[in-house]
Amino acid sequence: MVTLSAMARQFVLHWGEMGHAWGINRTMAQVHALLFVCREALDAETISQVLDVSRSNVSTSLRELIDWGVVERVHPIGDRRDRFVACKDVIETFRVIIAERKRREIDPTIVLLERCLADGDSQEDAFTREQLAKLLDFTRMLSDWHAQIERLPTSALLRLLKGGSSLLKLVGGVGGRASGSQKESD
Amino acid sequence: MVTLSAMARQFVLHWGEMGHAWGINRTMAQVHALLFVCREALDAETISQVLDVSRSNVSTSLRELIDWGVVERVHPIGDRRDRFVACKDVIETFRVIIAERKRREIDPTIVLLERCLADGDSQEDAFTREQLAKLLDFTRMLSDWHAQIERLPTSALLRLLKGGSSLLKLVGGVGGRASGSQKESD
DNA sequence: AGGATCTTTCAGGGGATTCTGAAAGTTGCG
DNA sequence: CGCAACTTTCAGAATCCCCTGAAAGATCCT
Numbered sequence: 001m002v003t004l005s006a007m008a009r010q011f012v013l014h015w016g017e018m019g020h021a022w023g024i025n026r027t028m029a030q031v032h033a034l035l036f037v038c039r040e041a042l043d044a045e046t047i048s049q050v051l052d053v054s055r056s057n058v059s060t061s062l063r064e065l066i067d068w069g070v071v072e073r074v075h076p077i078g079d080r081r082d083r084f085v086a087c088k089d090v091i092e093t094f095r096v097i098i099a100e101r102k103r104r105e106i107d108p109t110i111v112l113l114e115r116c117l118a119d120g121d122s123q124e125d126a127f128t129r130e131q132l133a134k135l136l137d138f139t140r141m142l143s144d145w146h147a148q149i150e151r152l153p154t155s156a157l158l159r160l161l162k163g164g165s166s167l168l169k170l171v172g173g174v175g176g177r178a179s180g181s182q183k184e185s186d
Numbered sequence: 187m188v189t190l191s192a193m194a195r196q197f198v199l200h201w202g203e204m205g206h207a208w209g210i211n212r213t214m215a216q217v218h219a220l221l222f223v224c225r226e227a228l229d230a231e232t233i234s235q236v237l238d239v240s241r242s243n244v245s246t247s248l249r250e251l252i253d254w255g256v257v258e259r260v261h262p263i264g265d266r267r268d269r270f271v272a273c274k275d276v277i278e279t280f281r282v283i284i285a286e287r288k289r290r291e292i293d294p295t296i297v298l299l300e301r302c303l304a305d306g307d308s309q310e311d312a313f314t315r316e317q318l319a320k321l322l323d324f325t326r327m328l329s330d331w332h333a334q335i336e337r338l339p340t341s342a343l344l345r346l347l348k349g350g351s352s353l354l355k356l357v358g359g360v361g362g363r364a365s366g367s368q369k370e371s372d
Numbered sequence: 373a374g375g376a377t378c379t380t381t382c383a384g385g386g387g388a389t390t391c392t393g394a395a396a397g398t399t400g401c402g
Numbered sequence: 403c404g405c406a407a408c409t410t411t412c413a414g415a416a417t418c419c420c421c422t423g424a425a426a427g428a429t430c431c432t
Contacts, residue, residue: 007306008314014298021291023209025390036321039313044409054392059410080400081408088317090324105207112200120193128194128223131274135222138276141347161327211420230379240422245380266430267378379428390417397410402403 002049008037012051027053028061032070035086036093041074043081069096091154102146110139188235194223198237213239214247218256221272222279227260229267255282277340288332296325 004012012033019029030051035042042050048058062084065071070093074083087093113136120129149157190198198219205215216237221228228236234244248270251257256279260269273279299322306315335343 005306005311005314007302007311007318010298010302010305011314011318014295018291018295021209023207027390037314037317056393056410056412057391060391063410080406090320094324105204109200109204112196116193116196119196120191125191125193127225128191128197131223132193132197134276138280145347161331213420242380242382242423243421246421249380374432376431377429379426381426382422382424384422386419386421388417388419390415392413392415394413395411397408399406399408401406 002046004034004050008034011037025061025064027051027057028064031058031061032065032086035065035071035084036088038086041076041083041085043083045081047084068100089154091157095150095157098146099150102143106139106143106146110136110143113139188232190220190236194220197223211247211250213237213243214250217244217247218251218272221251221257221270222274224272227262227269227271229269231267233270254286275340277343281336281343284332285336288329292325292329292332296322296329299325 012030015033015036016026016030019032020026031047034047034050044055044058044062047062048055051058062071062073065084065086066073071084071086074085076083087096113132116132117129117136122129149160152160198216201219201222202212202216205218206212217233220233220236230241230244230248233248234241237244248257248259251270251272252259257270257272260271262269273282299318302318303315303322308315335346338346
């Protein structure tokens with residue numbers, strides 16, 4: 001296979017753009033998209049031809065995708081060339097990506113905010129300190145929340161996502177007033 | 187004010203990097219960080235000096251931040267120059283950003299996937315079709331879920347985020363088996 | 373209207389990122 | 403071992419994105 005159906009091509013291009021918007025290399029996202037829609041494992045040479053990028057570029061992209069954990073290398077018996085498959089489960093892929101971004105971005109942000117607050121002079125700059133403290137609280141909350149999500153089996157995660165409305169009613173009713181906004185600009 | 191405390195400077199730099207990792211212009215993220223930790227509104231000239239970037243760059247960044255909805259222009263009486271303030275509420279800011287990214291990335295993805303599936307030949311390419319259909323399902327689910335979240339008042343959102351563990355127990359217990367993975371690779 | 377003050381736009385330069393081809397590295401087999 | 407098949411690395415080229423300064427556009431005051 002050295003050519004793509006119109007459907008697949010459209011998707012690959014769009015996925016490349018999306019990746020780019022999220023700070024991910026366009027080619028890397030395209031390689032992922034391609035593997036995602038292909039039932040059988042592809043070798044690097046084929047990917048290079050289909051996407052029309054250099055063999056070395058494909059090699060780099062594949063390494064990163066494997067690092068992220070959304071693609072794996074497959075060794076077919078009786079063939080020396082490596083082949084690659086993407087995780088075909090959307091939710092699992094989503095989960096892996098979230099976990100990785102948390103590790104790379106949320107965690108370091110928590111560390112930095114903690115250091116800022118620890119180092120900073122508490123006399124000067126009271127407002128900055130206050131803001132950073134609020135941001136740290138929130139970031140930690142996200143982190144905790146993620147830790148919970150992480151442990152859920154796919155079935156429960158699906159239920160959480162699908163059952164949005166019922167959950168929200170629940171949350172809204174738990175602690176008293178559910179409406180009204182609390183402005184906290186001082 | 188033409189100089190920044192060490193605390194604020196660290197934060198501004200880090201926020202710039204984070205923004206960059208998420209596909210947002212570094213300077214724009216720095217401007218946002220700066221406004222976020224400043225109690226009083228700043229004028230563009232001051233921002234330009236503090237961050238050491240050109241006046242025009244600041245102008246562009248501010249326009250985008252206003253577009254996003256996380257910064258607003260303030261007209262102080264008796265002064266012709268504009269000043270700018272960031273939303274100081276972390277959750278509100280988060281909410282606005284999520285909404286905007288949904289609009290810019292999730293929504294177009296749904297449209298594209300729908301078109302792919304509508305246009306595509308259903309004979310050839312059955313597996314691709316299947317994968318895209320699953321992805322579309324998931325993306326719609328995210329979209330619905332976001333619509334629910336969007337409506338929540340801050341207090342309820344906080345409760346949802348903070349009460350992670352109890353919610354999860356709940357979800358885990360609602361529909362029967364909570365463990366076991368459903369492999370869908372055929 | 374004319375000028376002072378401030379803002380926005382945009383073409384072009386400069387810096388950062390991505391891509392490529394060539395060369396070096398790895399692996400399996402006779 | 404030596405060769406064949408394949409993969410990875412990396413310096414430099416190509417590309418893209420961001421930033422700047424200059425000029426044009428607002429707005430307000432006298």
